[in-house]
Amino acid sequence: MWIALTGRIIFAAGIMGLGAVCVVFGDFVNSLQPVPEWMPGYTPLALATGFFLVVAGASVMANVKTILAATGLAVLLASWIVLLHVPSAFTDPILLRSPWWIRTFETLALAGACLVVAGRASAPVRERRVRAGRIMFGISLPVFGILHFVYADNVASLVPDFYPWPLFLAYLTGAGHFAAGVAIASGTWVRLAATLAGCMYAVWALTLHLPRVLDHPPAYQGDRPELTSLFVCVAFWGAAWIVAGSSRRRTGW
Numbered sequence: 001m002w003i004a005l006t007g008r009i010i011f012a013a014g015i016m017g018l019g020a021v022c023v024v025f026g027d028f029v030n031s032l033q034p035v036p037e038w039m040p041g042y043t044p045l046a047l048a049t050g051f052f053l054v055v056a057g058a059s060v061m062a063n064v065k066t067i068l069a070a071t072g073l074a075v076l077l078a079s080w081i082v083l084l085h086v087p088s089a090f091t092d093p094i095l096l097r098s099p100w101w102i103r104t105f106e107t108l109a110l111a112g113a114c115l116v117v118a119g120r121a122s123a124p125v126r127e128r129r130v131r132a133g134r135i136m137f138g139i140s141l142p143v144f145g146i147l148h149f150v151y152a153d154n155v156a157s158l159v160p161d162f163y164p165w166p167l168f169l170a171y172l173t174g175a176g177h178f179a180a181g182v183a184i185a186s187g188t189w190v191r192l193a194a195t196l197a198g199c200m201y202a203v204w205a206l207t208l209h210l211p212r213v214l215d216h217p218p219a220y221q222g223d224r225p226e227l228t229s230l231f232v233c234v235a236f237w238g239a240a241w242i243v244a245g246s247s248r249r250r251t252g253w
Helices: 002-025 042-062 066-091 093-097 099-121 127-150 152-158 166-186 190-215 224-246
Strands: none
Touching (some): 002 042, 002 099, 002 190, 066 093, 093 099, 127 166, 127 224, 152 166, 166 190, 190 224
């Protein structure tokens, strides 16, 4: 199916982009990988992470050693949750006001997409792994939807000026996240929900994040977070279409 292939290529491009940013800046993935600066071997580990993301992403894109690459990515992302995000909820609980939820569930959603890729690359297809990946992706989206409602004004401030009714769009996209996540996680209208979610992320990548990167060139101003946000959004675009393409029936799993 074209949407699964397109999604895999876009997802891989996003992962490779995150890795390239790590290599260029000699740092870990901004926000998603909050490694403390006192960590011994900080820069070499950051570079190793970047190279791995680039190589694994290229492997997924080229569909070469896909199972190994996608599984490795899933394990790496899961390690961020277990080793970095979960402990930070206890050591720095103020993060629970917002950043923790975004970081943790973005990582969980991307790990879920990796499981879907690995499961579908197997022969025969490993349906349990695919289903687990879809659920991981699906349960993450309502979290983002709730945050859109809780921090609606902040979300609205990010909406480009050429869009009308920014506050309404903040609430609308929040509702879209919630509805799509529930549908995907429950196995109801998975293909439709994931396809529309991917279209939403595509619009964000092209009309919100890309212009912000062009307005704040990382090479000149060091605005690495904007570049990272772009590649995360691209990865989510691809991940959603991977999930859409993995659904065998229009109305369910």
